[in-house]
Amino acid sequence: MEDQIVINNTKVIIKIGDITEENVDAIVNAANSSLMGGGGVDGAIHSKGGKHILEECKKLRETIYPEGLPTGKAIITTAGNLPSKYVIHTVGPICNGNWNKNLEKQLYNAFYNSLELAKGKNLKSIAIPFISAGAYRCPKEKVATTAKKAVIDFIKSESSLDEIRFVLFSKEDFNIFIKSFKR
Ligand code: AR6
Numbered sequence: 199m200e201d202q203i204v205i206n207n208t209k210v211i212i213k214i215g216d217i218t219e220e221n222v223d224a225i226v227n228a229a230n231s232s233l234m235g236g237g238g239v240d241g242a243i244h245s246k247g248g249k250h251i252l253e254e255c256k257k258l259r260e261t262i263y264p265e266g267l268p269t270g271k272a273i274i275t276t277a278g279n280l281p282s283k284y285v286i287h288t289v290g291p292i293c294n295g296n297w298n299k300n301l302e303k304q305l306y307n308a309f310y311n312s313l314e315l316a317k318g319k320n321l322k323s324i325a326i327p328f329i330s331a332g333a334y335r336c337p338k339e340k341v342a343t344t345a346k347k348a349v350i351d352f353i354k355s356e357s358s359l360d361e362i363r364f365v366l367f368s369k370e371d372f373n374i375f376i377k378s379f380k381r
Contacts, residue, residue, distance in 0.1 A: 199369065201376055205353045209361045212379060214372045217365040218246045223321035224284040226312045228329045231266035231289050233259055238332045243285060247278035251285055270307030272315045288312045290330030297340050305330055305341065309348035316359060323361040328371055338371065342378035
C-alpha cells in the first residue's frame with residue numbers, strides 16, 4: 199500500500215513496510231541518546247545491519263558525543279549489511295502520552311535535522327520511520343503533522359532530495375499517518 203504527493207520536485211511517498219528493506223541512500227533510525235541500540239526500528243537496524251553500525255556509533259560516542267546524542271540531533275553512519283548506503287540516527291522526544299510545544303520542537307528537529315544531514319551528504323533518497331510513535335509514545339497524529347511541517351519546510355529550503363519515503367510498520371499506523379499528514 200502506497201500513496202504519494204509531489205512538492206516542488208520532491209516526491210513524498212507514504213507506504214507500509216519494513217524500513218530495513220528500503221533500497222534508498224539513507225534510512226533514518228529512531229534511536230536513543232546512547233546510540234547503543236535498543237528495540238523497535240533501532241533493534242531491527244542493528245540486528246540486520248550487523249556490527250559495523252554499532253562500531254561507528256561507539257566511535258561517535260567516544261569523540262563528538264561522549265554524553266550521548268541530544269534529542270533532536272542527527273548523525274550518520276554506514277549501513278553495514280542493509281540495502282541502503284547510510285543510516286541517519288536521530289533521537290525523538292520521549293512523550294509517554296504527553297504533548298506540548300517543547301516536545302513538538304524536539305520532534306520537528308529530529309525530522310528536519312535528519313533531512314538536512316542527507317542534504318549535506320548530497321543524498322537523493324531517504325526513508326523515515328514513525329519517529330517517537332512507538333516506545334516513546336508520542337501521540338501518533340501529532341507525530342504525523344510534525345513530520346509534515348518539517349518536510350514542507352525542508353523542501354521549501356531547496357531540498358536536494360528527489361524522494362522522501364515515510365515507512366509505516368502497520369496498516370493502522372499508515373492510515374493515521376496519511377490522515378494527519380494530508381490534512
Ligand atoms: N520498519 C519500520 N517501522 C518499524 C520497524 C521497522 N522494521 N520496527 C518498528 N517500527 P520505535 P521510538 C515502527 O519504538 O518510539 C528503541 O528501543 C513502530 O511500529 O522503534 O522513537 C530505541 O532504542 C513505531 O510505529 O521508536 C529507543 O530507545 C515506530 O517504528 C526507542 O525505542 C517507532 O517505534 C525509540 O522509540
